[in-house]
Amino acid sequence: MRQKYRICSVQAEKMLNIKEFAVVEKDTKQVDSTLLRDDHFSLIGEQNYDYAAIVRSAAGGPGELVETLRTPNLFPIADYAEKIAESVIALIDEDNDHCVELFFDDNDLAVADAPMPR
16 A cells, blocks of 8 residues: 655644545556655545644654554554654654655565565
């Protein structure tokens, strides 16, 4: 599955918003990832967080932040959750309204985790 996460810091509303999108249409299966457009992605989950709570959690390190970010509405796999946490920490360091997008392709994980042939 190909997914992207849009992570936005909204200082005026004192919140962090994460939206999870995925390519769900079968007709895009053969489309190269670099050619995917926004309209190929469907919103499959969204979560708002209290910004102050996220800052406190981030101070405890990436592991604690991952625990805070994971909810029943948003529960990315460990590899993705770690990258999301790193991006949230970078947004906190910038301390302004800003969004970042992360793209993930499960095929990349499958290749990375494949055993070495003998």
